[in-house]
Amino acid sequence: xxxxxxxxxxxxxxxxxxxxxxxxxxxxxxxxxxxxxxxxxxxxxxxxxxxxxxxxxxxxxxxxxxxxxxxxxxxxxxxxxxxxxxxxxxxxxxxxxxxxxxxxxxxxxxxxxxxxxxxxxxxxxxxxxxxxxxxxxxxxxxxxxxxxxxxxxxxxxxxxxxxxxxx
Numbered sequence: 412x413x414x415x416x417x418x419x420x421x422x423x424x425x426x427x428x429x430x431x432x433x434x435x436x437x438x439x440x441x442x443x444x445x446x447x448x449x450x451x452x453x454x455x456x457x458x459x460x461x462x463x464x465x466x467x468x469x470x471x472x473x474x475x476x477x478x479x480x481x482x483x484x485x486x487x488x489x490x491x492x493x494x495x496x497x498x499x500x501x502x503x504x505x506x507x508x509x510x511x512x513x514x515x516x517x518x519x520x521x522x523x524x525x526x527x528x529x530x531x532x533x534x535x536x537x538x539x540x541x542x543x544x545x546x547x548x549x550x551x552x553x554x555x556x557x558x559x560x561x562x563x564x565x566x567x568x569x570x571x572x573x574x575x576x577x578x
Contacts, residue, residue, distance in 0.1 A: 421491030493517025532565030
């Protein structure tokens, strides 16, 4: 059975954390659609110039195109909070395409109505998100047979969305 394909929606300021999370997910057998490999400004730019490069994607829209496509093609999107507008748009793209979203709240984050509603299941830490992913992978390995017995309603919702054609 194929592993889950996951996209992590997160701010460029969380690039290192997104990479570490991705490493853990890969270690669990997941396939990652990794924007951090694409979001590499040219060398020699000042911090202000790097910000402009990231905000305008001067390299022909490749980062935007990759992220847009990844959000609608992934089996699951993980929101790495607290992130800004771009990650919120990515969550909206995923939710609009029927891709389930697992959210990791930022330490001081209180998601607004739209972000809160677009996420199928919220966690308070990366560790909790990794445990949730491991649980989903176990259910998938069992061909979703015991999903209805899952005690966590949010994980049942995520699993049902994955079972119904996303993975």
